[in-house]
Amino acid sequence: MPTLSDLVRHQTDLDQQDLEWLHLLVSDWQLLADLSFADLVLWVPQKAAETAHPDAWPPRTVDGWVCVAQMRPTTGPTAYPDDLVGRIVRTGKRGLIDVAWRERRIVREGDPEWGSGIPVREESIPIIARWGPRSKMLGVIQRSTNLSSARTPSRLELTYLQSASDLAQMISEGRFPVPGAEPNLIRSPRVGDGLLRLDRAGKVTYASPNALSAFRRLGLATDLVGVQLGELTRDLSDTGEPTDESLVTVLSGKAPREVEVEANGSFVQLRIIPLIVSGERIGAIALIRDVTELRWRDRELMTKDATIREIHHRVKNNLQTVAALLRLQSRRMRIPEGRAALDEAVRRVASIAIVHETLSHTPDELIDFDDIADRVIMMSGEIMAMETRVLPRRNGSFGVLPAAIATPIAMVITELLQNALQHGFAEKGGRLEVIARRTEERLAVTVSDDGQGLPADFDPESTDSLGLQIVRTLTEGELGGTLDFAARPGGGTEVTLDIPLVHRPPER
Numbered sequence: 001m002p003t004l005s006d007l008v009r010h011q012t013d014l015d016q017q018d019l020e021w022l023h024l025l026v027s028d029w030q031l032l033a034d035l036s037f038a039d040l041v042l043w044v045p046q047k048a049a050e051t052a053h054p055d056a057w058p059p060r061t062v063d064g065w066v067c068v069a070q071m072r073p074t075t076g077p078t079a080y081p082d083d084l085v086g087r088i089v090r091t092g093k094r095g096l097i098d099v100a101w102r103e104r105r106i107v108r109e110g111d112p113e114w115g116s117g118i119p120v121r122e123e124s125i126p127i128i129a130r131w132g133p134r135s136k137m138l139g140v141i142q143r144s145t146n147l148s149s150a151r152t153p154s155r156l157e158l159t160y161l162q163s164a165s166d167l168a169q170m171i172s173e174g175r176f177p178v179p180g181a182e183p184n185l186i187r188s189p190r191v192g193d194g195l196l197r198l199d200r201a202g203k204v205t206y207a208s209p210n211a212l213s214a215f216r217r218l219g220l221a222t223d224l225v226g227v228q229l230g231e232l233t234r235d236l237s238d239t240g241e242p243t244d245e246s247l248v249t250v251l252s253g254k255a256p257r258e259v260e261v262e263a264n265g266s267f268v269q270l271r272i273i274p275l276i277v278s279g280e281r282i283g284a285i286a287l288i289r290d291v292t293e294l295r296w297r298d299r300e301l302m303t304k305d306a307t308i309r310e311i312h313h314r315v316k317n318n319l320q321t322v323a324a325l326l327r328l329q330s331r332r333m334r335i336p337e338g339r340a341a342l343d344e345a346v347r348r349v350a351s352i353a354i355v356h357e358t359l360s361h362t363p364d365e366l367i368d369f370d371d372i373a374d375r376v377i378m379m380s381g382e383i384m385a386m387e388t389r390v391l392p393r394r395n396g397s398f399g400v401l402p403a404a405i406a407t408p409i410a411m412v413i414t415e416l417l418q419n420a421l422q423h424g425f426a427e428k429g430g431r432l433e434v435i436a437r438r439t440e441e442r443l444a445v446t447v448s449d450d451g452q453g454l455p456a457d458f459d460p461e462s463t464d465s466l467g468l469q470i471v472r473t474l475t476e477g478e479l480g481g482t483l484d485f486a487a488r489p490g491g492g493t494e495v496t497l498d499i500p501l502v503h504r505p506p507e508r
Contacts, residue, residue: 002086007068011088012044018138021129024177026069029141031273031287032171034191035164036143037076037157041084042069042127043097044139064090065097068139074192075160079120079144097140100124104137106172112147119147123168130174141171159197159206163285166275175276178256187294188258189271194288196229200281202252203228211288217266228252229286233270237263253284260291267295313360319353344418344467351376351414355407367406369398376410377434380417390425390449392417396436398443405501408474409445415467416447416495425451430492443499450492460485475499 004026008019026042033040046064067087072078091098100107104126112119125141153161170176194211196204207215207224215224218236230248250257250272258271271287323346330342354375358367377392401409413434420432435446460468460483475483481499488494 001083004068007066007086008044011047011066012068013047014044014138017131018129018136021177022068022127022138025127025171026071028177029071030074031191032141032143032164032167033071033073034075035160035167036145037073037160038123038143038145038164039073039079040069040071041067041080041142041144042139043089043094043142044068045101046088062091062098062101064088065094065140074190077146077149079116079118079146094122094142096122096124097142100126100140101137104128104172106168119150121145121147125168126172128172128174135174141168143168155206156208159195159208160191163195163197163275166277166282167273167285169277170275173278176273189269189287189289191287193290196224196286196288198229198253198284198286200253200283201228202230202254202284205283210290211286214268214288214290217264217290217292218261218268219264233261237261251286253286254281262295266290266292268292309360312356316353316356316360319349319356323349323353347379347414347418348411348470350379351410352407354379355403355410358406359403365403366400367403369401369406369409370394372406372410373398373413373434373436376413377417380414380421390421390430390432392421392432392434394434394436397438398436398445399438401443401501405443405479405499408478409443409497409499412471412474412497413445413447415471416497419465419467420447420449420451420493420495423452425449438501441501443501445497445499446494447497448488448492448494450488450490453487453491454485454493458485 004022005019008014008022014022022042022044029040043065045062046066048063065088067084067089070080070084072080096107096109106126107124112121114120121144123143123145125143127138127141129136129138167176192210194214195206195208196211197206199205204224204227212220212224215232215236218233220232220236224232230251233251234248246255247259249255250259251270253272253274256273258269260267260269267290269289269291273285273287274281275283275285326342326346326349330339330346333339333342354372355367358372359365373394377394380392398409417432417434425432430450432449432451433447435448437444437446460472463469472483475481475497479499481497484496484498486494486496
C-alpha cells in the first residue's frame with residue numbers, strides 16, 4: 001500500500017511544508033475518529049496540469065481527489081471495511097467534498113447514504129494549514145458515521161460528539177493540530193482511556209468513568225465535576241517539595257501539553273488539548289491514562305539493569321585483581337618461560353576485563369565494539385612497542401555487537417596481535433593493522449602485518465601454541481566462524497576471522 005508521503009509527492013501539488021502538516025494531523029486524528037464514532041478519509045486535490053498560486057481565492061477547480069490516508073474508529077462500527085487509500089475519484093462523485101473545498105466550511109447537509117447497504121451520514125471538513133499570518137487549504141476530511149447501530153446517545157457520547165465538533169471546527173480554522181507541536185506519541189492517552197471536559201476556567205464539566213477511576217487511584221474521594229482540575233491535581237500530588245508552577249496553568253486548559261502525576265503510589269498521564277473556536281478559547285479536553293503498572297514495570301527494569309551493570313562492574317574489578325596478582329607473581333618468577341606465560345595470562349584476563357568494564361556502563365548487553373578494539377590494540381601495542389617499534393592500528397568499524405560475541409572476539413584479537421608482535425617482526429619494526437569489514441549478517445576481522453611471514457612448515461591445525469589454540473577454539477567452537485591463515489601480498493601474514501552475527505551456540 002502506498003504511503004502518505006508517496007501519494008502526496010507523486011499525485012498532488014502539495015509541497016514539503018504541506019506534507020509535514022498532513023503528517024502532524026494524521027498522527028493525531030485517531031482522537032477525532034474516536035470522538036466522532038466515525039471513519040475519517042483524507043482527500044487531497046489531484047495534481048493539476050497548471051498549478052495555481054497557493055493563496056489564490058477562490059481555490060482552483062479540482063479535477064479529481066486522491067485518498068491519502070484513512071482512519072477507523074475504535075469506539076464504533078466502521079463505515080468502510082475496505083481500504084480507500086490510493087483511490088482516485090472524479091469531481092462531482094462526492095459532492096460534499098467539493099462544497100467544503102470551494103466554500104472553506106464544514107458541510108453537514110444531505111441525507112444518509114445507503115450505497116453499501118447500511119445508512120452512513122457524511123460530513124466534510126476542510127483542512128486549513130496555518131503558519132503565522134499565512135494559511136492554505138490542503139484538502140478535505142470526509143467523516144462517515146455508520147448509523148446502523150444508532151440509538152439515544154448517553155451523556156458520555158454527547159460529550160464525545162460535542163468535543164469532536166469543536167475539534168473539527170479547529171481543523172477548518174487551522175488551529176488543530178497545534179502548529180509547531182511534535183507528532184503525538186504512540187503511548188499518549190487515548191479517548192477510551194479516560195476523558196475530561198473543561199470549561200474556560202479549567203473546571204471539570206464532565207468526567208468519563210475511566211477518568212474518574214484514574215483520579216480515585218491518586219487519592220480523590222469526591223466527584224470531579226465542578227472541581228478546578230489544575231488545583232485539584234496539584235493538591236493530590238503535593239509531596240511537600242517544590243512543584244512546577246506551570247502545572248496548574250497547563251491543567252486549566254490554557255496550553256497543549258502532556259504531564260504525568262504521581263500520588264498515592266499511582267501514576268496518571270494527562271494530555272491537555274485547548275479548544276479554540278473562532279479565535280476564542282471555549283475550554284479544553286483532558287485525556288487521562290492510568291500508567292501505574294507501566295511505571296512500576298519500568299522501575300523494575302531499571303533496577304534489573306542497574307543490578308546487571310553492578311555485576312559486570314564487580315566482575316571487572318575481580319578480573320583486574322586476578323591480573324594484578326598474576327603480574328606480581330610474574331615479577332617474582334626467575335624462569336623466563338614461566339614469566340612469559342604469566343604475562344600472557346595477564347593480557348588475556350585484561351582483555352576480558354575491558355569488555356565487562358564497557359558492559360558496566362551500558363543499559364543493555366549491546367556494545368560499541370570499536371572502543372573495545374581500540375583499547376585492546378593500545379594495550380598490546382604498549383606492551384611490545386619498545387621491543388618491536390610497531391604500533392598497531394584499527395581500520396574499519398566493528399559496530400555494535402552483543403556481549404556473547406564481543407568477549408570472544410576481544411580475546412581472539414588480543415591473541416593474534418600478541419602472536420604477530422612476538423613472532424612476526426624483527427628489530428626493523430613494521431606495520432600491523434586490525435581490519436574490520438561488517439555486513440548485516442557477518443563480520444570479517446583481519447589482522448595483517450608486513451613482518452617475516454609464516455614459517456614454511458606452519459600448520460594451524462597441529463600447532464602447539466596455546467594462543468593459536470585459544471583463537472581456533474573461540475572462533476570455531478564459540479563463535480561458529482572460520483579462521484584462515486595466509487601470506488600477505490608484498491610480504492607478511494594475514495589472519496582472517498569470519499563469523500556470523502546471528503550467534504548460535506555450537507552443537508554438542
